Amino acid sequence: MAAASPLIEALMEALRVLPGVGPRSARRMAYHLLERDREGGRRLAQVLREAMERVGRCEACRTLTEEPRCRLCAGSGRDRSVLCVVETPADVEAIEAAGVYRGLYFVLMGRLSPLDGIGPRELGLDRLEARLRGGEVREVILATNPTVEGEATAHYIAEMARAAGVRATRIACGVPLGGDLEYLDAGTLSHALAGRREVADEE
Amino acid sequence: MAAASPLIEALMEALRVLPGVGPRSARRMAYHLLERDREGGRRLAQVLREAMERVGRCEACRTLTEEPRCRLCAGSGRDRSVLCVVETPADVEAIEAAGVYRGLYFVLMGRLSPLDGIGPRELGLDRLEARLRGGEVREVILATNPTVEGEATAHYIAEMARAAGVRATRIACGVPLGGDLEYLDAGTLSHALAGRREVADEE
Numbered sequence: 001m002a003a004a005s006p007l008i009e010a011l012m013e014a015l016r017v018l019p020g021v022g023p024r025s026a027r028r029m030a031y032h033l034l035e036r037d038r039e040g041g042r043r044l045a046q047v048l049r050e051a052m053e054r055v056g057r058c059e060a061c062r063t064l065t066e067e068p069r070c071r072l073c074a075g076s077g078r079d080r081s082v083l084c085v086v087e088t089p090a091d092v093e094a095i096e097a098a099g100v101y102r103g104l105y106f107v108l109m110g111r112l113s114p115l116d117g118i119g120p121r122e123l124g125l126d127r128l129e130a131r132l133r134g135g136e137v138r139e140v141i142l143a144t145n146p147t148v149e150g151e152a153t154a155h156y157i158a159e160m161a162r163a164a165g166v167r168a169t170r171i172a173c174g175v176p177l178g179g180d181l182e183y184l185d186a187g188t189l190s191h192a193l194a195g196r197r198e199v200a201d202e203e
Numbered sequence: 204m205a206a207a208s209p210l211i212e213a214l215m216e217a218l219r220v221l222p223g224v225g226p227r228s229a230r231r232m233a234y235h236l237l238e239r240d241r242e243g244g245r246r247l248a249q250v251l252r253e254a255m256e257r258v259g260r261c262e263a264c265r266t267l268t269e270e271p272r273c274r275l276c277a278g279s280g281r282d283r284s285v286l287c288v289v290e291t292p293a294d295v296e297a298i299e300a301a302g303v304y305r306g307l308y309f310v311l312m313g314r315l316s317p318l319d320g321i322g323p324r325e326l327g328l329d330r331l332e333a334r335l336r337g338g339e340v341r342e343v344i345l346a347t348n349p350t351v352e353g354e355a356t357a358h359y360i361a362e363m364a365r366a367a368g369v370r371a372t373r374i375a376c377g378v379p380l381g382g383d384l385e386y387l388d389a390g391t392l393s394h395a396l397a398g399r400r401e402v403a404d405e406e
């Protein structure tokens with residue numbers, strides 16, 4: 001469809017980096033902004049640029065934040081003896097929305113996946129190990145997704161915790177197999193947290 | 204969900220200016236860019252900023268373009284004696300995709316809608332009238348949408364054309380009533396163009 005000008009074509013193309021946006025949605029979005037909401041488009045461009053430049057990782061839990069430490073790690077209201085390990089920042093949001101967890105988090109930003117070159121180093125597990133050996137943490141709750149890779153990651157960290165003398169628990173299954181933590185409702189998540197159990201020494 | 208940092212929250216909020224994007228999609232988009240495609244996010248921010256600043260209207264046909272004149276108006280390959288009047292730039296794209304029309308366009312960027320304060324002036328009809336009186340145009344094809352407002356707009360322009368001594372035709376109905384030209388397939392559009400007829404002096 002070369003009827004649009006080069007810059008408008010470029011805008012439609014650029015919008016397709018967004019997940020779930022195909023050529024038709026991209027065209028609709030581009031014309032919507034150009035015809036009806038330049039102000040909104042300018043604000044989006046500005047916030048997007050800032051976020052891409054300034055958002056980094058929390059130095060304590062690795063979650064995404066533009067501060068050196070995220071709000072939860074920097075605050076004083078949480079129980080520092082419990083650490084919940086999740087795969088993504090969206091998982092933190094989901095658990096926080098459930099409103100029953102009072103400890104801190106460690107965000108892997110992924111899961112062990114040797115075929116994709118994602119090993120312990122890429123997930124910051126050296127930093128997690130140092131934290132577990134630091135003496136402050138008494139329990140680590142493994143809340144990786146109940147997928148094959150998520151389970152393998154949980155087992156790996158459970159071993160690490162045991163070696164450091166820290167109790168390791170796994171979030172209760174109640175979460176459907178192959179499901180995604182981010183999309184669970186608060187009730188299921190609360191249930192899964194409450195029903196957590198010790199990770200057995202051997203499977 | 205205040206678990207995300209202020210800048211990430213602002214990004215999710217800003218993404219909601221896009222049509223069809225609710226809180227859940229906005230979160231998914233924000234994390235996708237932050238975790239997996241910073242480069243794509245930066246490019247989108249850049250192109251978006253440029254497009255919001257630089258895209259204006261073609262001085263001849265009023266369509267959206269960053270040049271003084273759009274590619275079609277600036278080129279020499281089209282039949283300048285036929286002018287197709289449409290509501291939006293997306294309609295131009297749809298007709299061009301059908302590949303059978305060889306004339307030029309005039310893009311209203313809307314339709315007459317007195318209740319919303321959109322009159323002849325807002326649609327640039329003074330410029331269209333000057334064009335029709337200029338002597339170059341022999342036929343004006345009215346391709347506004349077959350809605351109540353689109354029909355009223357077509358009638359208004361047909362009167363203007365007759366007063367200027369220009370033949371006015373209406374795109375054939377084959378287009379479903381209440382439908383949107385932008386979403387029609389090429390075959391239906393070709394058919395509608397070929398089946399155009401004179402606008403009767405009185406209804």
Ligand SMILES: [Zn+2]
Binds near residue numbers: 071
């Ligand atoms: Zn943190």
Ligand SMILES: [Zn+2]
Binds near residue numbers: 261264265274277
């Ligand atoms: Zn033009």
